Amino acid sequence: MSSNPKPKTIIEKIWDKHVVQAIDEETSVFYIDRHFIHEVTSPQAFTGLRNRGIKVARPHKTVATADHNIPTQDQHLTIHDELSRLQVNTLTKNCAENGIELYGLNHPYNGIVHVIGPELGITQPGMTIVCGDSHTSTHGAFGTIAFGIGTSEVEMVLASQCLILSKPKKMRINVEGKLGKGLKSKDIVLYIISQISASGATGYFVEFAGSAIRDLSMEARMTICNMSIEMGARGGLIAPDKTTFDYINGREMAPKGEEWEKALAYWKTLPSDSDAVFDKELHFDAGDIEPMITYGTNPGMGLGISKKIPSLDEVKPNAHPSFIKSLEYMGFAPGEPMLGKPVDYVFVGSCTNGRIEDLRAFAGFVMGKKKAENITAWIVPGSKQVEAQAKKEGLDAILREAGFELRQPGCSACLAMNEDKIPKGKYAVSTSNRNFEGRQGPGARTMLASPITAAAVAVTGRITDPRNFL
Amino acid sequence: MPIEKFVKLTSTCVPLPVENVDTDQIIPARFLKATTREGFGAKLFYDWRYNPGGSPREDFVLNNTRYSGSILVAGKNFGSGSSREHAAWAISDYGFRVVVSSFFADIFKSNALNNGLLPVQVSEDFLAQLFEVIEKDPHNTITVDLENQTISIDSLQRSESFEISAYKKSCMLNGYDDIDYLVSKVAEIEKWEKADSVDA
Ligand code: SF4
Numbered sequence: 001m002s003s004n005p006k007p008k009t010i011i012e013k014i015w016d017k018h019v020v021q022a023i024d025e026e027t028s029v030f031y032i033d034r035h036f037i038h039e040v041t042s043p044q045a046f047t048g049l050r051n052r053g054i055k056v057a058r059p060h061k062t063v064a065t066a067d068h069n070i071p072t073q074d075q076h077l078t079i080h081d082e083l084s085r086l087q088v089n090t091l092t093k094n095c096a097e098n099g100i101e102l103y104g105l106n107h108p109y110n111g112i113v114h115v116i117g118p119e120l121g122i123t124q125p126g127m128t129i130v131c132g133d134s135h136t137s138t139h140g141a142f143g144t145i146a147f148g149i150g151t152s153e154v155e156m157v158l159a160s161q162c163l164i165l166s167k168p169k170k171m172r173i174n175v176e177g178k179l180g181k182g183l184k185s186k187d188i189v190l191y192i193i194s195q196i197s198a199s200g201a202t203g204y205f206v207e208f209a210g211s212a213i214r215d216l217s218m219e220a221r222m223t224i225c226n227m228s229i230e231m232g233a234r235g236g237l238i239a240p241d242k243t244t245f246d247y248i249n250g251r252e253m254a255p256k257g258e259e260w261e262k263a264l265a266y267w268k269t270l271p272s273d274s275d276a277v278f279d280k281e282l283h284f285d286a287g288d289i290e291p292m293i294t295y296g297t298n299p300g301m302g303l304g305i306s307k308k309i310p311s312l313d314e315v316k317p318n319a320h321p322s323f324i325k326s327l328e329y330m331g332f333a334p335g336e337p338m339l340g341k342p343v344d345y346v347f348v349g350s351c352t353n354g355r356i357e358d359l360r361a362f363a364g365f366v367m368g369k370k371k372a373e374n375i376t377a378w379i380v381p382g383s384k385q386v387e388a389q390a391k392k393e394g395l396d397a398i399l400r401e402a403g404f405e406l407r408q409p410g411c412s413a414c415l416a417m418n419e420d421k422i423p424k425g426k427y428a429v430s431t432s433n434r435n436f437e438g439r440q441g442p443g444a445r446t447m448l449a450s451p452i453t454a455a456a457v458a459v460t461g462r463i464t465d466p467r468n469f470l
Numbered sequence: 471m472p473i474e475k476f477v478k479l480t481s482t483c484v485p486l487p488v489e490n491v492d493t494d495q496i497i498p499a500r501f502l503k504a505t506t507r508e509g510f511g512a513k514l515f516y517d518w519r520y521n522p523g524g525s526p527r528e529d530f531v532l533n534n535t536r537y538s539g540s541i542l543v544a545g546k547n548f549g550s551g552s553s554r555e556h557a558a559w560a561i562s563d564y565g566f567r568v569v570v571s572s573f574f575a576d577i578f579k580s581n582a583l584n585n586g587l588l589p590v591q592v593s594e595d596f597l598a599q600l601f602e603v604i605e606k607d608p609h610n611t612i613t614v615d616l617e618n619q620t621i622s623i624d625s626l627q628r629s630e631s632f633e634i635s636a637y638k639k640s641c642m643l644n645g646y647d648d649i650d651y652l653v654s655k656v657a658e659i660e661k662w663e664k665a666d667s668v669d670a
Contacts, residue, residue, distance in 0.1 A: 020655075021658060024635075026635055026636075027635055027637040029658075040503075041555070047506070048649070052653075132553055132555075147577075148552075149577070150580065152555060152649070153580070156652055160649075162659055202573065203576060234577075298490050415499045417500060417502065437494065437495060
């Protein structure tokens with residue numbers, strides 16, 4: 001009998017610490033440390049609880065925000081859209097009735113759920129975090145098991161602080177080497193998805209590792225974990241390190257004093273043991289990556305900006321119908337280059353790229369240049385705090401000077417539930433996470449890219465390699 | 471709210487041979503503003519089903535009278551994207567009880583199961599044959615037997631087994647839902663929290 005405990009991955013370490021009770025070999029009652037809710041996917045869960053006559057089990061472990069369908073202009077006025085207003089009011093009422101902290105519209109902490117959790121220090125290593133939103137994977141950047149859930153599961157967590165889950169498979173994606181000039185973590189993640197496809201990690205939790213990942217800031221890491229769902233993963237995470245601890249230290253809800261020391265000691269035990277085994281392991285070289293852009297209608301349909309859209313003989317015959325349908329929607333032809341294609345809209349924002357570093361990158365690029373005539377641009381901070389910080393740094397003035405305007409925070413054109421919709425047939429370069437048909441409005445044509453690439457497009461009016469300017 | 475029991479079903483199918491059908495297609499975001507669970511069936515696949523003016527698009531399968539039944543057969547990687555349970559609500563509310571594909575996105579799968587909608591994952595080869603058979607004669611039926619975890623193309627007597635977790639299978643067979651189960655565990659959860667939780 002060996003005396004050494006079995007080596008574990010970070011995923012197993014966190015998972016095992018949250019199993020309350022095994023139901024059978026694969027399924028268990030699983031504990032949730034933090035639960036975020038928003039106006040769109042929670043109302044039916046509260047109704048469910050009411051119908052069952054159950055109270056919220058641990059109100060202080062749930063935090064609420066209004067983000068998905070709020071306007072990004074004139075937020076001090078009532079919400080015009082009747083249904084959006086009803087959803088936001090329902091959230092306010094449900095939170096008040098159940099003693100849940102709400103960072104609602106106009107609260108200084110209001111913002112996109114996956115932006116405010118980290119910036120307030122709510123998100124901490126080793127936690128299990130859920131939200132009725134698939135991009136909950138964002139919080140994995142801190143070394144958490146974080147994933148999106150449906151409304152029935154929101155109801156379960158409200159009712160019991162638990163879910164019934166089956167053990168995930170574990171994958172590690174290693175990215176080694178240095179990123180080239182003008183590249184962002186968005187390019188890394190779009191590259192990985194283009195290589196493994198939009199379903200390449202289905203069924204797995206993914207640990208992102210390697211020198212190119214460790215070199216990234218917390219905000220850049222969040223962009224990667226945010227899009228792990230776009231490769232089909234249940235969630236993605238990055239082992240916590242000094243970058244993580246420095247980011248959390250001193251934030252509003254972060255542990256303080258003795259609590260901090262205790263937490264830190266625990267967090268340091270989380271990284272995967274050196275001999276831990278993953279079900280699947282992939283390796284990429286950061287040096288192979290160029291600025292990425294998508295050309296189709298799922299995030300796996302991406303390529304280096306200087307490349308051409310695949311021709312029909314480069315696509316597997318059984319995938320032809322979907323490929324052709326996708327290109328028809330986009331108004332593109334197989335084999336065409338992406339560079340030079342005209343663009344109508346630029347959207348900078350969302351829980352993928354709506355943080356202060358993203359606004360700095362965009363503003364830094366457009367400083368001293370002018371917005372192209374044909375471009376309508378929406379620059380939307382991810383939270384009130386990001387908005388305040390941008391103004392403090394004078395980014396709003398730089399943007400204004402270049403012909404751009406900073407709007408108020410919210411999900412905005414990421415999913416077009418508010419007024420910010422890309423019109424039918426128009427082309428948008430977007431820093432968000434999904435290029436699905438109609439995602440940014442019925443008939444809208446989305447191309448996903450980094451904030452730097454978006455900036456190059458915004459000043460030239462067409463698909464442009466940002467490296468030309470650097 | 472208990473879910474509807476599912477034991478065995480024989481039905482004709484509605485084929486949707488498109489890959490990567492994401493939740494934004496199943497139910498576009500602008501229809502998520504409801505605060506109740508009802509009525510989403512009318513919005514299912516809305517932008518594929520209707521012209522911008524609201525008239526039905528004849529080329530879309532739900533508007534084609536050749537096809538009917540309570541089994542939806544879809545291309546690979548069905549239900550990717552958003553966690554919106556509205557996608558599962560819309561499919562159920564429209565009248566489907568089973569979705570067959572060669573691959574499902576994780577969140578969609580659990581949302582479906584939580585609403586008594588059975589996702590049946592089959593091999594690519596089986597799926598291809600299924601599309602062929604339905605195309606040839608839409609009166610062909612398939613049988614989904616949850617107890618034995620098999621799906622059969624009745625006219626060919628070809629069948630395949632599918633996977634489902636033992637726990638979820640018993641929920642579907644008996645019409646239980648997770649919330650009842652979890653609520654029955656409240657005392658144990660509390661005890662665990664006090665003894666083992668790493669979170670304050
Ligand atoms: S910004 Fe987009 S992806 Fe992020 S939470 Fe909002 S709608 Fe979801």
